[in-house]
Amino acid sequence: MLKRASPVFASSLSELTAEIPLIHIDAEGRTIDMLLQYIYPDCRPEVGSDFDAFLAVLQLAVVYQVGHVMQILRKMLVTPEMLTQFPIRIYAAATRWRFTAEAEIAAEATGRLDLARASEKEVGNISATDLVKLMGRHVRRKSDILEALKGWKSSLCKTCQSMPGDSWSMRYYVRAVDEVKKHPATDVIFSEEFINQETGKSNCPECDNYFVLSQRLKDLKQAAAHSMRRQSPSYSRKSVQSTVSTIAPITPIPSTPQLENIFSEGDCILRSIDSQDIRVYRRILIEASMFWKHLFSLPQSQPDVDPADPESAVPIVDCTERGRTLKLLLQLIYPVPKPKFRTFAQIEPVLEAAHKFEMDAALQHLAGILREAHFIQLDPVRVYALACRYDLPELARLSSSFTLRSDLEQTAEESVFGLSAISFLRLLQFRDTRAAQITAILTERAPPSPCEQCKIAWASNWLRLALEEVCRRPVSDTIFGLSFVTKSFDVEQVRRSFDRIGYHQCNNIFNIADHDWLQELKKKIDMLPESLDP
Ligand SMILES: [Zn+2]
Ligand SMILES: [Zn+2]
Structure with a gap:
């Protein structure tokens, strides 16, 4: 039965010769039991609402290529009941197993959710990459459906287009645009x-x-569905930039002749994955890390030492890092000038190695480099992800405050590599909480009164722009900046008012009371906590 059901079982069973063959399967007993129930004819076990159990069975069916069970479960994966409960997790699972059609259906079903407000139960243990992918998709999907709706509007008669209330078609357009702006999906507007x-x-x-x-x-319906199948997603400006920066040729890190020589001496050889032999002094490694201390305290096996050749007695440690990475890491613990890092592509492998070899001082030094502006300001989310990954709480706290200054909706996939969706959600929630707090402060008191004559007030212009801005970037730097404040003085608006009511001594100016008003608001906002505890 198993041989019939799965090519993997078939090949492993044919290799076994014992009377009762034994196969080790890396899964819980009840998962295997469930899979067997599906394999046996006329057996349809009830997976019920235990989504984790369901995914575990599907995972097993995928690994053992149990074709017909996979088919049944793939259908179950996108039933309406499942989709209403776990669309985000279904999307992540389908993406992982390359079930393209199911991923597409699930992604569409997430349209009714506000991803930034998703609960921990809804995201489960998926990665932040999947969440960011979905967020990008929502943005594209929204503009695509709105585009399709524009087509609908343009096919109406001229009278209807200018009179929204007079025809059902035009009223439908207005309602649908409203709905799609909130939820980038079509299930509601076509219901x-x-x-x-x-x-x-x-x-x-x-x-x-x-x-x-x-x-x-x-x-x-066709126009809206067509955009869904479109294969070329429009990339945001930021993700294009970041992609370019990762594939750009790595600028060589300047090395002095002295550095070339330091790794030709030592009592141990580190052999890199790209076959470079790097000589090091064990003493230095032992001082720098518990990992090496432990490794060198183990009994060394040296079977083929040639007494005539002292070189053959030098122990060799095979490493999975590239030679370049090892040398940069070693420079951090050797008494030589420290290397400079300019891009994430340069620093990330060294960080990974420092963490793996438990070199705390090197790790702290690298964390210090990530605090520099061209890392933390350029891509605070990426620094945050690295800080979470390598257990650097101080850096995580600092970078979380910088993420408030970046537009999280525009986060690139490579920025959240290795980060869990839950950690990324915490950043989004932190942003939204602060946005709500700042909004409350800004709207607590009415802005200074407008000019008596023309009823124009720069302050209400400013407030409107500021409320929009803090929803995306809830910090005080931008909105109180000179250029932002001057933007709220609409010269055209004042000129038009002269045309309307005639020239007057306009009181729409920036006076000392306005200055105090802004100062007070800024002081209140700056008192809010500005970092997230990891
Ligand atoms: Zn009409
Ligand atoms: Zn005026």
Whole structure:
């Protein structure tokens, strides 16, 4: 039965010769039991609401290539009940196993969620990369559906286009745009319930004609679905930039002749994955790390020492790092000038190695480099992800405050490499909490009153712009900056008011009371906690 069901079982069973063959499977007993129930005919076990158990069985079916069970479970993965409960996790699972169609369906089902507000239960243990991918998809999907809706609007008669209230078609357009802006998916706007709303009100004989309408709805569905299948996602500016920076040729790190020589002497050889032999002094490694201290305290086996050749007695340690990486790491613990790092691509492998070899001093030095502006300001999310990964709480705290200054909706996938979705969600929630706190402070008191004559107030312009800005970047630096404040003085608006009510001594100016008002707001905002405890 097993041989029939899976090529993996078939090959491992044919290798076994014992009377009762024994196969070791890396899974819990109940998962294996469940898989067997699916393999046996006429057995349909109830997975119920235990989503983790369901995924475990599917995982096993994928690993053992149990084709027909995989088919059954893939169908179950995208049933409406599953999709309403766990769309994000289904998307992540389907992406991992390259179930393209299922991933697409699940991604569409996430459209009804505000991803920044997803709960821990909804994201489970998925990676931040999957969450960021979904966020990017939501942005693209929204603009695509809105584009399709524009097509709908442009096919209406001129009268309807300018009078939103007079036809069902135009009212549908307004309602649908509203809905899609909140939730970038089509399930709601194409639902019977949504379509049947407002049918009783006034209609346009031309646009709301039944036959014209049903054709136009069909076109809209097609246009909206077409964009879903489009394979070339439009990349955000930031992700293009970051991609370029990672594939750009690595600028060589200047090395002095002295550095070339230091790794030709020593009582031990580190052999890199790219076959470079790096000579080091064990003493230095032992002082720098518990890992090496432990390694060199183990009894050394030296079977083929040639007494005539002292060189053959030098122990060799095979490493999985590249020679370049090892040399940079060693420079950090040797009494030589420290290397300079300019890009994430340069520093990341060294950080990984320092963490693996438990070289605390080197790790702290690298953490210090990541605090420099061209790392932490350029990509604070990436620094945050590294800090979480290598257990650097101080750096995590500092970088979390810098993430408030970057637009998290634009996060590139490589910035969150290795970060869990839950950690990334905490950043999003931190941003939203601060945005809410700042909004409360800004709207607590009414802004200074407008000019008596023209009723224009730069302060209300400023407040409107500031509230928009703090939703994305909830910090005080930008909104109180000179250029931001001057932006709220709309010269055109004042000029038009002169045309309207005539020239007057306009009181829409920046006076000392306004200055105090802004100062007070800034002081309150700056008192809010600005970093997240990892
Ligand atoms: Zn019309
Ligand atoms: Zn005025």
